[in-house]
Amino acid sequence: MTKAELVEKMADDAGITKVAAAAALDSFTANVGKALKKKDGKVTLVGFGTFMKVRRKARKGRNPQTGEVIKIKAANVVKFKPGKKLRDAV
Structure with missing residues (x-):
């Protein structure tokens, strides 16, 4: 599954736009990265x-x-x- 396919599936399941789903996925990955950078x-x-x-x-x-x-x-x-x-x- 690619990022685009995941965004599309998230948008369908949550009943939101693809733009909102992409923003949510980007936020999730950025925040996981920030948390993993800590000690x-x-x-x-x-x-x-x-x-x-x-x-x-x-x-x-x-x-x-x-x-x-x-x-x-x-x-x-x-x-x-x-x-x-x-x-x-x-």
């Missing part, structure tokens, strides 16, 4: 799931073409853990 970033939507920021440690990797060992820097990544209702629905 202990975490967004929990009961029944849907939890978005959380996790620190991935620095590690060594390997270039598959040359076999050369390379260093991969530490980074923050976003993980999603689905809630029970979502797991059961899928």
Whole structure:
């Protein structure tokens, strides 16, 4: 499902215009991003799931073409853990 398809579905389900649905979706994604930027970033939507920021440690990797060992820097990544209702629905 693309963003445009999601906006269309949201507009139909909520009985609002596509412009309003797009604004709501943009607001949601922006606010989730802001919350995850915080030190202990975490967004929990009961029944849907939890978005959380996790620190991935620095590690060594390997270039598959040359076999050369390379260093991969530490980074923050976003993980999603689905809630029970979502797991059961899928």
